[in-house]
Amino acid sequence: MFKVLITDPLSPQGTEILRQAQDVEIVEKTDLSPEALLKEIEDADALLVRSQTQVTAEVIHAAKRLKVIGRAGVGVDNIDVNAATGKGIIVVNAPDGNTISTAEHTFAMLIALARNIPQAYRSLIRGEWDRKRFVGVELRDKRLGIIGLGRIGMEVAKRAKAFHMDVIAHDPYLTPDRAEKIGIRQASLDEVIQTSDFITVHTPLTKETRHLIDSRAFERMKPGVRILNCARGGIVDEGALLEAIQTGKVAGAALDVFETEPPGKHPLLQLPQVIATPHLGASTREAQENVAVDVCVEVLHILRGEPFKNAVNLPSIPAELQEKLRPYQSLAENLGRFALQATQGALCSVTVTYSGELTGLDTAPLTRTILKGALSTYLSDVNYVNATFLAKERGVRVTEQKVSDLRGFTNLITVEVVTDRRRRTVAGTLLNGLGARIVNIDGYPIDVLPRGHLLLIQHRDQPGAIGRVGTLLGKHGINIATMQVGRRDVGGQAIMMLSVDKPVPPEIQQSLARLENIETVQEIDL
Numbered sequence: 001m002f003k004v005l006i007t008d009p010l011s012p013q014g015t016e017i018l019r020q021a022q023d024v025e026i027v028e029k030t031d032l033s034p035e036a037l038l039k040e041i042e043d044a045d046a047l048l049v050r051s052q053t054q055v056t057a058e059v060i061h062a063a064k065r066l067k068v069i070g071r072a073g074v075g076v077d078n079i080d081v082n083a084a085t086g087k088g089i090i091v092v093n094a095p096d097g098n099t100i101s102t103a104e105h106t107f108a109m110l111i112a113l114a115r116n117i118p119q120a121y122r123s124l125i126r127g128e129w130d131r132k133r134f135v136g137v138e139l140r141d142k143r144l145g146i147i148g149l150g151r152i153g154m155e156v157a158k159r160a161k162a163f164h165m166d167v168i169a170h171d172p173y174l175t176p177d178r179a180e181k182i183g184i185r186q187a188s189l190d191e192v193i194q195t196s197d198f199i200t201v202h203t204p205l206t207k208e209t210r211h212l213i214d215s216r217a218f219e220r221m222k223p224g225v226r227i228l229n230c231a232r233g234g235i236v237d238e239g240a241l242l243e244a245i246q247t248g249k250v251a252g253a254a255l256d257v258f259e260t261e262p263p264g265k266h267p268l269l270q271l272p273q274v275i276a277t278p279h280l281g282a283s284t285r286e287a288q289e290n291v292a293v294d295v296c297v298e299v300l301h302i303l304r305g306e307p308f309k310n311a312v313n314l315p316s317i318p319a320e321l322q323e324k325l326r327p328y329q330s331l332a333e334n335l336g337r338f339a340l341q342a343t344q345g346a347l348c349s350v351t352v353t354y355s356g357e358l359t360g361l362d363t364a365p366l367t368r369t370i371l372k373g374a375l376s377t378y379l380s381d382v383n384y385v386n387a388t389f390l391a392k393e394r395g396v397r398v399t400e401q402k403v404s405d406l407r408g409f410t411n412l413i414t415v416e417v418v419t420d421r422r423r424r425t426v427a428g429t430l431l432n433g434l435g436a437r438i439v440n441i442d443g444y445p446i447d448v449l450p451r452g453h454l455l456l457i458q459h460r461d462q463p464g465a466i467g468r469v470g471t472l473l474g475k476h477g478i479n480i481a482t483m484q485v486g487r488r489d490v491g492g493q494a495i496m497m498l499s500v501d502k503p504v505p506p507e508i509q510q511s512l513a514r515l516e517n518i519e520t521v522q523e524i525d526l
Contacts, residue, residue, distance in 0.1 A: 001025050002303045003065075005040055007032055008050035010072055014292025021300060038062045046070065046299045049078065057083035068092060068302040070295040074282070076312055085313040092298045092310045096151065097290030098282035103155030105281045106200060106230040109254035110160075113226050114139055114198075116252075118275045137197075139163045145196030147189065147212070148203035148231070149174050156200060157184050168192055172378040173394040175346045175420050186346075193217050198226045204380035205232035215240040218249055225249070230256040230281050238268060245273050256281050309389045325365055328358070328413070331428050331436040332366045334450040334526045335415045336373025338438065339426045341524045342456050345419030349397035350374060356411040359402040367400050370415055409439065444486030444495045452481075453500050454524040455509075460517040461487050461494040468515045469496065476508050 004018055006028045018024050029040060032053075041047065041063045048070045049055060055069055060083045069079055071093045084091050112118055115136035123130055144160045146153045149171040160167050161183055168187040169179065179186040192199065193213075199221070203209045213227065214237040227250055229236045238259055244250040245268075252273040258266065261279060268274050282291075294310070301308040340347065352367050371387035382390060391398055407427075414427040427440040428450065438448040441456070448454070459465045466485065473480060479501040487494035504512075504523050512521045 002045040003027060003043060004046040004048060004299065004303075005029070005044040006048045007037065007040075007053040008048070008072075010048060010050065010296075011289040011292035013289045014072065014294075014296040017293060017296045017300070023304070024300070034059075041066065046303060048072065048295065048299065051075070051078055053078065055079040055084075060084055060087055060089065063087075063089070068299050070299045072288075072291045072295045074098065074291075081313050090302055090308075090311050091313050092295060092302065092308065093312055094291035094294035094298075095310060097292075097294045098287040099151045099155060101284040101287035102152050102230060102281035103159065104284075105256060105277070106152070106156050106202075106228060107159045109228055109230060109256065109275065109277070110144075110198060110200070111139070112275055113228065113252050113254040119272055139165050139198075141166065142197040143168065143195060145169070145187070145192035145199045146184075147171075147192055147199065147201045149179075150202060152231075153200075153202035154182065156202065157182060165198075168196070171346075173346050173396070175348065175395075178395065190220070194220050195222065196225065197222065198228065200228040200230070201235045202231050203235060205234050206378075206380040208378070209380075210234050211237040211240075213237060213241070215243065218244040221249065223249060224251040226251050227253040229254075233257040233259040233261060238266070242268055242271070245271055309386060311386060312383055321362055321365075324361055325363075327430055328366055328411075329369055331430060331450065332369040332413060333373035334436070335413060335426055335428045335438070336370035336375075337377060337526055338373075338450060338454075338524055339415045339417045339424055340374040340377045342426070342441075342522055343417050343419050343422060343424040345421030347374070347394070347396050347417060347419055349399070349418045350391070351399040351401070351416040351418075353414040353416075354400070354402045354412075355405060355407070355414070356409060358411050358413070359404070363400065363402075366413070367398070370413075371398065374415075374417065407440075412439075414440075438497075441486065441495055441497070444488065446484050446486040446495065446497055448484055448497045449482070449499065450526050451499075452526060453503055454526065455496075455498040455500060455504060455512075456520075456522045456524055457496040457498070457512065457518060458520040459494055459496055460519070461489075461491050462517045465515075465517045466496065469498070469512060469518070472508070472512060472515065473498075473500065473504070478502060478504060478508070 002023055003025050007030055009030055018026050037059055041059055043065055045065050046068045050072050057080045060080060066089050068090045069084055074093055074095050076091060076093055079091055081091050116134040120134040143166045146157055146169040149169045157167050167184040169184055170187050170189045170192045174186050176186050212235050218240055241253055255276045257279055269276055298308050298310050352370055354363050368384050368387050371391050372382050372384055375382045375387055375390055409429045412427055412429050416425045425442050428438045431437050436450055438450050481499040481501055484497045485494060509521045509523060512518055
């Protein structure tokens with residue numbers, strides 16, 4: 001019999017699933033004091049919470065039998081995930097339950113923004129009848145640009161199509177074929193920014209997406225564009241948005257999220273062109289029911305040893321296997337990161353080939369680690385458990401194979417990624433006494449430490465090419481830590497791999513690409 005401790009109020013639809021289980025004893029005790037929680041958690045097999053209960057390291061260490069912590073919602077800020085991982089406790093959440101709720105809220109904000117509904121309402125209750133001031137625009141035939149076509153972005157696209165909008169979308173995993181199947185068009189980020197009448201963002205907040213919509217983006221937009229953010233505060237640069245509205249470039253904005261929440265007396269909220277809600281995307285009865293049901297189902301799966309998908313930390317790996325694979329973990333993740341950062345286009349497939357001493361081991365955890373590294377280039381919520389699920393969900397084919405060809409190495413991991421634009425192969429190994437190395441890129445032999453800021457430069461093997469690169473970087477105060485060159489034939493195609501002390505700005509990368517005999521320049525951050 002499994003004891004499931006519930007310490008925050010959950011929707012009855014979720015707890016009913018647990019009540020029907022013959023192997024579960026439910027203990028519901030909300031509003032526990034920290035001391036009472038420490039005592040109650042001692043013999044619990046599962047803990048179910050929302051956002052109120054603080055699942056600290058002290059709480060986790062007090063648990064003697066705990067196997068899983070379930071969060072009925074998306075965020076896990078109130079759970080010490082690292083402490084849970086250290087004790088082998090799986091943490092699961094419910095990322096899918098609010099998809100429809102958030103999509104519908106986004107579309108409600110879209111219509112309200114187009115027709116000035118909140119502004120007209122405020123005017124009316126003040127006793128005014130000013131119809132001319134609130135003339136809006138129709139959605140029909142307007143272009144909606146969606147940045148991020150995950151589950152929520154997809155649902156927004158479906159609703160926009162029903163309103164006869166022209167929908168284009170940018171997403172790193174969106175291929176032209178998939179876009180055509182859902183009746184929209186794949187577009188570059190630049191096209192979305194430059195040609196859309198409405199722009200809505202549905203990406204996670206990562207290093208790459210923070211202030212994705214900044215002052216430079218606003219400068220390239222059509223006059224009169226309208227902006228929506230019901231995803232995460234920080235994707236839109238709020239200072240730049242304020243200026244763009246004040247200058248008239250942006251006709252209006254609809255915001256459900258802010259960089260700091262609550263936003264207080266934010267200057268954006270003082271503008272009549274801005275409508276806003278207090279992070280209500282998931283605030284529906286149905287969404288709360290869905291997340292409770294989803295997390296209760298996941299908890300049951302884990303307690304019974306059945307497959308699960310929404311873990312946010314490491315799965316349990318046998319100690320003996322974990323010890324053998326541990327030296328390869330960092331190499332594997334960095335190979336995944338390197339391969340996708342060095343390859344442009346929407347990801348279609350990943351093939352991982354193991355050689356040498358790895359062929360006799362269960363390498364599935366390493367393959368998940370490679371996928372985590374690759375997918376985390378674009379996604380913020382990738383972990384070692386859900387990487388395979390997320391890849392499958394996005395139509396990415398994953399193949400694992402083992403071969404006897406060592407190419408002179410005791411162990412070798414080769415990662416091949418294929419996008420809708422090109423193919424890239426990266427191989428790495430652990431050198432005895434020297435650690436991880438990237439030893440081959442697209443057939444070019446190389447010896448690179450997979451760490452820090454790297455520049456991958458494809459060039460013609462001609463005198464002066466290396467010198468010109470070094471001179472330009474030195475001119476801009478960028479120090480080269482190491483440089484490796486790989487070539488197949490004298491005077492033919494070659495690659496240059498530089499390790500530098502700090503990031504190389506895009507404009508300097510463009511200057512490098514314009515140098516004589518330099519063909520492509522790509523920055524890789526590991």
